[in-house]
Amino acid sequence: MKDIIKNKVEISDDPSTVPRRIAVFPEKTPVRFEEEKTEEKLVMTFPNLIIREVICFQIVVIILTLISLFINAPLEELANPQNTPNPAKAPWYFLGLQELLHSFPPIVAGVLLPMLVVIALIIIPYFNVNIKKESLWRNNSKIKLINFSAVILTLVAVSILFDAYSIAVPTILFYVLVILPYFVKKKNRLMSWLYERSLSDWIMIWFVSIASILTVIGTYFRGPGWSWVWPW
Template identity: 40%
Template sequence: MNPFIEIITQPDNIAIVIMIFMVTFFMAWAFQQAFQNDRLKAAGMPVDGEHDQDVDTFRPLVRIELIISLVVMVFLTIWSIAVDAPLEEIANPTITPNPAKAPWYFLGLQELLVYFDPWLAGVVLPTLIVVGLIAIPYIDINPKGNGYYTFEERKYSIIIFSFGFFILWLLLIVIGVFFRGPGWLWYWPWQEWDHQRVVFEPTRDLTQLIGIESRSIPGFIIGAIVVIGYYVAGLIAPLRYWKKNNPELLAKLGMIRYYLIMFLFVTMMSVPIKMILRLVFLVKYVWITPWFNV
């Protein structure tokens, strides 16, 4: 059997395959409705739900939710009968499984461990994700797009959220489930998992690219300049651009909201940047300190 087919048909991976198709379907459906509403608004036609103040939720929502919940219960019952539970043998403390994978919903964080220190991948980044999600209602000043689908009126919010959710979360889960094998090495769908496989990929730190030892004082200073400079540029450059081109929006947003938004955005973009540095240039750390590594 093809190794990839064998992986995706494992009982504990079937749900992930279903999730991929469901996320793709609902994403395409949502964007289709958003583009349709944008065309209606461009033509001067009303959009369903745009001006609604109070909506009866029982008939259009609760009844549908009840029906869907019954359908899901029937589906899960049939699934539990047809597919064996992915239970393994009793754990043996003398044997470590290879690959040792976290539950699928944590595989995105486990994949981040390839690119970041554990304190960053396991503590700081998840905390910032939670803080960012909590802060959305308080930093979003755009009243449009409530109660109806739209892309044109909330394009930046949708693009940023979609990038963070689909690329930096779901894609990392898919990589961890289907493309990481023994030794947490990368395996393409057509490759067999080889437990004896050894890949020699000597990594280096950023300052070593210019011949400076990363753990030396000059390496420490250069790394600090790169990391701090990245955040300073990410916070100041958009501020200057908005002051020149859209001062009304900046005044409405306020400086506290602006700095919070840009800090979360710059931190989010550091994830793909660090992934590219690691995968393409084999750069392990940008800044090494006695207390933490970035």
């Protein structure tokens, strides 16, 4: 064994006689030094998503067709340009915006707010916003409570300043619902669900809730002169 090792090792007192050697290391790290990467399960958009969307679309079309066959649409008389209805309401999908126009200046409700929403929808997907969907109160809960309270307080103050109580009151109720898991440590099914919601979930819940409330108010609770009336 010693003879074999001796044959492989070159011994010389003169450095110039020892040949140079180049060590080549592969780019790939040995397996024992590589970090384990979890394989993400990916599915193709077609047919996994497209087929489901087509089925849902067909179901919605069939339901709307059946409704139109058996239920008459609540149509009013022909439009008369000499007799403008009071109030002149927009289609239901624009009534939330019309409700905003009642409280805020036209430039704010009709231009600024919709423009900010569109810009946000364009920009937000390019940011790394809570990709892991971590619970809002899991880490740095005290700092998050202060920042979240400051944002809600500003939003409520601006809404009250413009007499937009249809936004201020639901926002206050929404705030109570969000901070409830922070103060109530008792765990049950409801508290666990509230605790596990991420910041992106709460933002979407607030946005959809406010849009729905404004639409309902504009549809059923606004009468002549856009004054508050009861549906009955």
